[in-house]
Amino acid sequence: MFKDLDPILHTPLRLAVVSLLISVKEAEFTFIREKTNATAGNLSVQMNKLKDAGYIEVVKQFRDNYPQTICKITPEGIKAFEIYVQNLQSYLNAGN
Amino acid sequence: MERTEKNSSAMSSAESLAVIEAMINKAKNQFSENGHLYLLWGWVVFFCSLIHYLGLRFIKMVEFQYVWLLMLPAVLYTIVYLVKQKKQQKVTTYTDEVLGAIWMAFGVTICISGFVIGQTMGTEFYKLLNPIYLGIYGVPTFVSGMLLKFRPLKAGAFFCWGMAVLATFIPVQEHLLLIALAMAVAWIVPGYRLKQRYVKQS
Numbered sequence: 001m002f003k004d005l006d007p008i009l010h011t012p013l014r015l016a017v018v019s020l021l022i023s024v025k026e027a028e029f030t031f032i033r034e035k036t037n038a039t040a041g042n043l044s045v046q047m048n049k050l051k052d053a054g055y056i057e058v059v060k061q062f063r064d065n066y067p068q069t070i071c072k073i074t075p076e077g078i079k080a081f082e083i084y085v086q087n088l089q090s091y092l093n094a095g096n
Numbered sequence: 097m098e099r100t101e102k103n104s105s106a107m108s109s110a111e112s113l114a115v116i117e118a119m120i121n122k123a124k125n126q127f128s129e130n131g132h133l134y135l136l137w138g139w140v141v142f143f144c145s146l147i148h149y150l151g152l153r154f155i156k157m158v159e160f161q162y163v164w165l166l167m168l169p170a171v172l173y174t175i176v177y178l179v180k181q182k183k184q185q186k187v188t189t190y191t192d193e194v195l196g197a198i199w200m201a202f203g204v205t206i207c208i209s210g211f212v213i214g215q216t217m218g219t220e221f222y223k224l225l226n227p228i229y230l231g232i233y234g235v236p237t238f239v240s241g242m243l244l245k246f247r248p249l250k251a252g253a254f255f256c257w258g259m260a261v262l263a264t265f266i267p268v269q270e271h272l273l274l275i276a277l278a279m280a281v282a283w284i285v286p287g288y289r290l291k292q293r294y295v296k297q298s
Contacts, residue, residue, distance in 0.1 A: 005112075012107055012115055019116045023123030024189045031186035035122045063183055085116070091109040 005091075008053045009084045013038055013046045018081050021056060021073040029069035047071065055080055128185065128192055129244055131290030133174060138283030140170045142276050149272035191243050202236040226271035230260035230278055237282050248289050252282030 009015050016036045021027060033043050050056045055077030059070045144163045151160025209228055214221045234256035241249030259274040
């Protein structure tokens with residue numbers, strides 16, 4: 001019996017953001033935008049969905065009078081990502 | 097990556113894996129090490145040990161030891177540089193964090209071992225100081241080489257350890273030359289190579 005893939009993670013941009021954040025301690029919004037090639041608007045919307053799900057933490061602050069958005073993955077986000085990958089593996093194994 | 101939610105449901109398992117792999121690789125290949133501090137400290141220690149050695153050997157003046165006071169402005173510059181770099185950094189990797197910790201521990205170990213050797217050896221501290229320092233230099237250099245997967249640093253670390261052993265076989269007066277040599281191999285050469293790699297990445 002296949003488990004459903006987490007709909008929060010099963011979209012290209014949100015999955016890309018979580019995959020990126022799982023590999024680093026924290027990253028600035030501009031770094032994530034640069035690496036995912038997403039538009040600021042689309043990325044912002046998708047990041048809010050991840051934040052609402054509790055998968056990422058977003059801290060807005062000022063650095064040298066400029067606004068800065070720092071993002072990091074939460075323990076819930078790590079758990080969700082691990083489950084997503086496990087489920088993905090079961091799909092791929094079934095296909096072999 | 098700019099696809100909207102409507103077409104995102106069409107993402108297959110293989111596509112999901114490709115996204116994960118691509119993003120993890122992008123994060124993995126993020127080198128924040130530009131070699132600047134390796135070069136700064138490599139050249140400062142190289143210069144100080146060489147001047148100290150030449151002063152003792154040819155001019156026979158112990159006052160040349162004061163050249164090491166040059167470390168103080170280097171420490172101040174390093175602090176300012178690190179604070180500035182932290183502000184400009186767009187991403188902090190786990191590697192950055194571990195590297196920061198190991199170099200901080202190295203700084204503390206250097207200070208404490210200098211103090212302990214001075215206390216226990218008295219005026220004969222110089223017999224032990226440089227061989228011990230050479231051994232300690234190898235530790236953060238080796239760990240950095242492993243974490244950054246950078247062979248010149250790993251080779252530099254082994255060179256430092258080799259110099260530490262060699263120091264026990266040669267006259268104490270020549271120890272400063274070993275320090276200069278170790279700096280050239282362990283920090284200066286890898287520093288230039290890291291700078292090259294960093295420039296290539298950006």
